[in-house]
Amino acid sequence: MFENFINAFLTAEGFAFYLFSALTTGLFLITVLSKNILYAMTSLAAGMVLISGFFFLLGADFLGVVQLVVYVGAIMALYAFAMMFFDATRDIKEKNTNAMLVFALGGLSALVLVLMFAAPVFSENVVALYPMTEGVGNAQDVGIVLFTKYLVPFEVAALMLLVAMIAGIILAGKKMDQSLTEDMSADDEIMIIKDEK
Amino acid sequence: MLEPIKVGLESLNLITLAPMLITIVGGLIIMIIDLLNNKIHKSLYVMLTILVLFIDFGAVLGLNVNERGFFDVMLIDGISIISQLLIIGGSMIFTPLALTSKRFHEYSYPEFFALFLFMIAGFQFMVASDNLILIFVGLETASLSLYTLIALHNRSNSYEAAVKYFTMGALAAGFFAMGSAVVYALTGSVELYKVAEVLAGRMNETGLMITIFGSSVLLMVAFAFKLSLFPFHTWVPDVYEGASSPLAGYMSVVPKVAAFVVSIRIFGMYIDLGVEWVRWMILGIAVITMTLSNIMALVQNDVKRMLAYSSISHAGFIMAAMALDTSEGNTSIFLYYALFMFTNLGAFAMLWISRHKTRRFDIDYDHPYEKFAGFIKIMPMGAVVMALFMLSLAGVPPFSVFWGKIYVMQAAVNAGYVWLAVVMGLNSAIAAYYYLKLIVFMFLKDPIKDVDTIYYNLSKPLMVIIGFATFATIGAIFYVQPLLSYLYYMISASGY
């Protein structure tokens, strides 16, 4: 067991895997445990970067790049702006937290998920539907599948982003600051509907 | 090097995409109109939306059963057609509720209607595919729109509702993603027909059961959230309360239909594969859901919250039917929602027209029971109609929900689950109490105050809508047969 671990550790991939694993775990732990939102966010961003490391490690280069661009570039930037908008840099007090429950649930879910994944999920019999082509770059491969098979989801994702955009704009817009609902306290305008008495 | 891929347009079967495209284009048109002229009255958007949906409805009706399109991503089978019809139909009848005599905040946004249409497109994508990716994307498109629509009501409560819904939705999305990952790990595919094939071959492998069960649980969590099953239902009452009545009524029907379709696809697959455990899990959740939400509805002080709990209970009811995994069981889901839709439309419309900007009867609630005290004296027709909806919800024949209920129970009996039918029966009896409570307030108590201002929001179009809902509720007996045979035909045609 331990020997296996050493052997694995000594390969390049193994070394990287364990390094990334340790770091992401640590960083994400900071993200969820830190009282300082700045630390949390920074560690989240760092963790994202490391996750793209996993992707590169797994040969999903395109995904790795997207991860860097979208997550680290866009999402984290959004969060950063939001953080500033909300003036949330001060320490956050976590009241009413039932730590026991949280860790028990977290631990239990980790345990069960690990148990699940420890099962022999991988099967040699499964034939890849969209195999990666030998000698072709990942980005190209992805591109082909994305624009054929997954063109519809891709377009829907575009729609989703449009929705998100519209939503962001109108929600953050000025019109939300006051209620446009008509004032109904003007009772003299009330349409009176009643039974003839 | 890669060969260039040649795809014939024929083989794409683009027609399968037409309905969604119509809604998307419709949404865009509304946005464009707004760009050109931003002084337009909401009624234009309402009517445009209905028209777009009308075309959409026609497009869906014209689809052939059991077609796939776009590299098999799109799946137009029976349930996809009928669920799209339900979604579009439901949307069509809930839209005109915007036409109140008083203006509400959200309806001053053309974006509201655009988002509404996009949401429908999202639902349509969700039901018209068996690819988990498209399902996920469609689901999120719809959900994100819905969150926004709720928040657009622009009251403190609506934000709270939107935040709650959103946060829990994000968590559910995480579970969905994880569940898909496990399925993918098991089968190397995220397309359900393929998944079923591979899983069928792997059912006998030792040590795999835990993962199969686990995958079902993870997906279950995501859909139980959408379907508001215990213990993932906690958002429902708050969100219904925070959202405007039309939206609340809408939420109790349309998103659930979409979620049910996906559930049928996913969990039906598990049950078909012989994973009895999934059936029992669903049955257990369903029974707990209907019972618990029923007894919680008993103690509500607000009609809208009561209706929220009642919709949870109805969902549990239907979920139990789904677990049967028979054609009848699946048919009953759609039949139930088709019938439930009209009654719910009426009930929420009645709440909607009695809505004030400020809370006049209770500091915490918009629609406390006291508001409806002595309704029969203030407006007899209104009270009678509202009572009809309540009776229908309670399952009193011959009103619409009864036919759904009886069909569900018959399906349970046919599948050999007599105990389930009994549980359903007893639950209906408990439920009768809280529906009755409103009737009691309306008919048997004396008015409290502000008697003349209850129907504040009433307008002609809303009267038409309520009239329509009333007729649909009362006359259900006459259209159940065609509806049922159509639904049953569609469902058995798609092999569920």
Added chain:
Amino acid sequence: MIGLTHYLIIAAILFSIGLAGVLRRRNLLMLFFATEVMLNAVNIAFAAISHYYNDLTGQMFAFFIIAIAASEVAVGLGILIVLYKKHGSLDLDDLASMRG
């Protein structure tokens, strides 16, 4: 040799960390961070499975998850902004006007 299991287990652990974060956080913004963690964990799983099956679907899924995460952030932050304008706070515990 690093097997699929290794990746899946790290994904499982990260997912659980995210879950714990969701449960623990009282600040809505930080709660959103935790949901990102969960989605990222799933992405690792997808990428790994994809790699081991030599199949692109997983990467596709991960790709769409990233898109979804981005959209969610946009909408989520939009809602947070209106909420913040009204309440002046992002604390979950302040959000309990509807109950029962």
Added chain:
Amino acid sequence: MEKFVYIALFAPLAGSLFAALFGMTPRKIFVGIVGSLFIGLAFVASAVLAYTLYTTGTVVHVRMMDWIQAGDFNVSFGFVVDQISVTMMTVVSLVSTIVHVYAIGYMDHDKSFNRFFSYLSAFVFSMMILVMSDNFLGLFIGWEGVGVCSWLLVGFWYHKADKTREENPSISPSWAANEAFIMNRIADLGMLIGIFLLYWNTGSLQYDEVFAQLPYLSETVLVGAAIALFIGAMGKSAQFPLHTWLTDAMEGPTPVSALIHAATMVTAGVFLVIRSNPLYSMPEVSDVSFFIASLGTFVAFYAASMALVERDLKRIIAYSTLSQLGYMFAAAGLGAYWIALFHLGAHAFFKALLFLGGGNVMHAMHDELDLFKMGDLRKKMRGTWIYMTIASVALAGLPPLAGFWSKDAIIETAFNEHTYVLWGMLVLTAGMTAFYSFRQVFLSFHGEDRHTPLGFHPHEMYRFVLIAMSPLAVLAIITGWFMNSYKAFIYQIGDGVQYEMSEHTHHLATYLGLIVIFFAVSGIVIAYLKYARTGEHAFRRNEEKENGFFYKLLKNQYYVPKFYEEFITKPYMMISEKFWTEVDLKIVDATVDGIAKFLYSAGDKTRSMQTGNLSNYLNWMAVGAVLLLVIAAISAMIG
């Protein structure tokens, strides 16, 4: 002859309905007259029928219309006029006619005069149905009908308030009416059971069909039916232990007591036994018959003993009725049905006379009935005195009056059947009968004038009333002389009712008669010595004796009413209350409400999971998810 049957039957109904038309109007004398005429008509019809039957011997059997038909069950309104029923019809209609006429005078001042006649005629109608019916169910109609009329008439003065048992042993007319009705109902249940038993075993309720089947029935069925029917008879004829109602029924107007509670209704039980003589003659039921005889004897003695100390005029007569009913049952039980029937008729005449005389006294004394407040009334009420004396002599059983012949025959029967104990008791009772009858006569009409000091100014009844009573007096005297011709008449029916004394008894008949006469005379003499004299031998109340054990025991009717009250009425009330407040409200209903309350409080409890706090919601979600995962893992591992 059919039309006479219908006239006899429906003339009283017509009278009743006619009176009912004026039921809510003030007194109209013609209502009474018309009512009496209708009843008279019925009597004429009955008499014609009786005469025809006597001369031709043809039994008239009519079937008016269907009544109840269900399944195989088929009962019609059918009427039979044979020797037994015609006897009853004649007696009933005759006494009724006289009582009607009497009531015109007696009820003179009552504002509900018309109503009274309506009830009274309705009673006669019911009684006619009872005696004429050709099946058990028809009999039951009459049976219940007379019960209702009795209820109405006993409670006729319903406005009187309840008193304590010490003040008035019958509490109030309405109480007494209810008691009578309910006690009769208890017996009626027995009778119904008998009817069921006969129906299911013979397939019919027609007398002739049922009796034809009797030989084929098992002993159990026969005994059961005999007992059940007799229970019915016990109620109506007020046999122990269902006897208390009869004395209480004296709360009703006196004509009612005379007609219903002396002459007719109370004899219905005897009539039933006589009617069912084929059943009671079956050898299998001989034990039951003997029981009937024994009970009758016992009641004869028992009732007579209570009459010894009673001070209430009407109650004494009621006890004597009870006692005489005992005689009739003794005869019927011993198989001498025709003798019982004969005594029934004779008794009807002299007892009605006695009651009506009592009514005169009561009328004169302004409803005062305490004998100790009377005395020496014969000077003011000569006619009444004569009537009362005749009736009392008849009752006491002195020859040649009616009572002697019939009663002596019964006592003789007891001797003939070798039931010497019964014989002895009956003889003793005869003496007691004579004593209390004459005690009553002497206390009221003889001795010292005790009423004038109390402010009573008695006066004689209307003349027409006295004239109306005369037929009864005549009959009370002469009936017995026709005993043999009656015997011939009734023997036409057949074997069932025939009863002859054995040679041995016949031989001793004279001596037996003398013994009875001796006892009777002794009774009269003792009564005379004690109560009739004036001056220093005049009757004085003896406090010490009245507080004695036996005196009090008899005075309180052996504490039977008290026993009923303490052990039946009160517990019943108590249990009913408990059932209502403790069982129905606190257990049955509380369970139902408990379920509802449980659900509601469960709702209140579970409601708290809905804290409104998003964090909690997320926790719920996570708990649900993790729990499901754990369950999934565990169930997968288990298998």
Added chain:
Amino acid sequence: MENILSVLVFFPAVAGLLGFVVDKNSIRTYGITVVAIEFLLSLWLWLGFDMANPGMQFVEMIPLIPDMGISYYLGADGISLFIIVMTTLMTLIGMASMGETKNIKNMILSLLFLEMTMVGVFVALDAILFYLFWELSLVPMLYIVGAWGGPLRVYAAIKFFLYTFTGSLIMLVGMLFVAYIYHSLTGVWSFAITDWYALVLPVNYQLWLFVAFFIGFAIKVPMFPFHTWIPYAHGQAPTIGSVILAAVLLKMGTYGFVRFSLPMFPDASVLSITPIAVLSLIMIIYTAMIAYAQKDIKQVIAYSSVSHMGIIMLGLFAMNAEGLSGSVFQMLSHGIVSGALFMLVGMIYERRHTKLMSEFGGIAAVMPKFALIFGIMLMASVGLPLTIGFVGEFLVLLGFYQVSPVMTILAGTSIILGAVYMLRVMKRTFFGPLDNEENKKLSDLNTRETWSLIPLVAIVIWLGVYPKPVLAPIDNSVKALLSFMDEKAITQEAKDLIRLSNTTKGGN
């Protein structure tokens, strides 16, 4: 008029709808006219009824939801015919004598809808249709009790509704199960009762289904221990509500037993004779005792209803024509008599605004007509021969005697106990001195009240003296039912019992 049953069902409903436009001041006349026409229609039905035919007549069948086997299927036989007539009659008389003035329009309209549902229940031959009317009947009744009742009216109304609703849902599951079996045996969906009759079910199925139907019907009857809603419902309901409730609604339960339980589950019915008889006996004796303990006149009559329903239940399970016919007849008799009694109590309540016996006493002197009619109804209630009450009660006891003499004796105590509580009411209310000042100026029945009661008195006596016109058709249908049960029973014990209980020894 072949479709007279449809007309009978929907005429009041249509009239009710049109009634919304009728002016408030004329609505009483409108309502009475409508129910009078309805009554005439039901008489017409009787007229056109072929007395010799024991089967279903005036059958109408239109498939409604063929995929579920639900159709619009109506028919009447001798058993339902008279219940229908009684229903229309009691509605007519109840409405004619109604003293309510508050919200009269709503009341009349509710009554019209109620009448539709009541008639519907008795003519429906499709189980779902039956269930439909059955459930719908709760709604107007809920309103009538809840809106015009006494202080606890809301509680009473809800209790009434929920109790019945719960029971009937269990029954619904039973119906669905029967339909399922029918489908699995024949391949056709059908809820038609006549189709179901053809089903021969194994005994254990029969038992379970019997229980399911029993719960639905027993609550409605109401059988012990499900009876506690009725004192509240009666106690709180306005007069008209009590009249309809006692006269018609309770009969739905017993009618259900005749229509469903007996012919469909003959073996289970035979097996459950003893338990049902025991419950009926408890109803008869226990509730009679409770009635005796009541202080409120109306409650006495309410509990007496339960007691009488016990007799009806007993007769249904006598398994012979005598008992069954008697039972059906007793339904009519109880409907008329208890309806009349409730009307009478209502009339005195209108005058004095109290129903407590202690408030009265001696009022026979000031209200002789009232006392007379009350007395007649009381006597009918305690089963006096030559009144309508006797025929049914006698036949039931007669019939059940063949099943169990001991139980019959116990049940027979009803004639005693009934007299006990009823006479107590009579004594405490009408007899005794008139010492309450307020009672001295009570007015006797007015013309309207008198004339609404006189028909009932007439019927009480007519059917007591000559029940044949009604009893014969009932008997015909009942005999057909019994021979059908005999044919269908699968266990020999059941066959034996049905035969045995229908034969008399010797004779004939």
